[in-house]
């Protein structure tokens with residue numbers, strides 16, 4: 001069953017990792033897909049090629065999500081290309097691991113601006129378009145297990161993921177009257193560029209695997225089902241919810 005037939009789906013950070021999987025997954029489910037990305041021109045182009053090979057339309061728009069104008073430009077270009085916006089997947093993010101006591105102010109502030117401000121501006125721009133269209137929509141934000149638990153080298157990052165989770169709860173209230181649903185997914189540890197260096201440490205990787213009841217770390221494709229479900233009419237009465245996609249890591253105390 002194709003759950004997003006005829007819909008227009010926007011994905012931020014769609015060139016690699018979870019965003020790329022979500023974009024291709026949406027196309028597999030019948031959507032036309034616009035991706036935003038920051039720097040990976042070749043990977044963005046290959047994502048669009050995969051979407052087109054599935055018989056769907058694709059569009060890549062380069063831009064830094066930290067800037068409010070990137071959001072309005074992304075939505076405007078998607079509307080020019082596809083006529084409307086049905087779904088926003090707010091996914092773009094960074095996690096430059098660093099210790100707390102000597103955290104450079106610019107690392108802290110950049111992480112806030114990309115992960116938190118970026119999600120805010122993108123979700124707001126998509127919601128404005130959905131409200132103007134008048135027939136609802138869905139926003140899915142990629143938060144994290146880190147919205148709920150800490151990380152020694154993630155003191156700048158985990159608050160942004162808690163913020164994104166909270167943003168979806170408040171936006172669900174603000175946008176419910178417009179028929180716009182807002183939910184988040186909370187991935188555990190998923191093997192992508194963001195943690196390639198961190199997990200190059202074999203002991204660290206084995207430790208993270210050992211904490212996961214399903215016995216393996218996640219792949220970006222593990223997020224396709226949860227994101228497509230929350231974006232689709234199958235989740236028509238789901239809003240303000242948060243779905244852990246972590247192989248059981250969060251509940252594994254002992």
Ligand SMILES: NC(=O)C1=CN([C@@H]2O[C@H](COP(=O)(O)OP(=O)(O)OC[C@H]3O[C@@H](n4cnc5c(N)ncnc54)[C@H](OP(=O)(O)O)[C@@H]3O)[C@@H](O)[C@H]2O)C=CC1
Pocket residue numbers: 012013014015016017018019036037038039040041063064065066091092093094095114142143144145186187188189190191192193194195
């Ligand atoms: N991997 C994991 O274990 C987990 C990841 N997450 C979250 O998932 C999301 C995606 O990360 P993941 O797929 O793992 O990592 P990747 O590094 O593979 O993907 C990050 C994506 O975000 C884009 N991006 C980064 N900065 C910006 C920016 N300023 N403006 C626009 N796009 C930007 C990148 O574009 P480009 O390559 O073009 O620069 C890329 O497409 C993040 O929000 C992360 O916090 C949550 C929980 C766990």
Ligand SMILES: C[C@H](O)[C@@H]1OC(=O)[C@H](O)[C@@H]1O
Pocket residue numbers: 095143144145146151161187188189190194195198
């Ligand atoms: C980057 C981390 O490996 C990853 O990101 C998160 O949000 C979780 O903390 C994961 O472990």
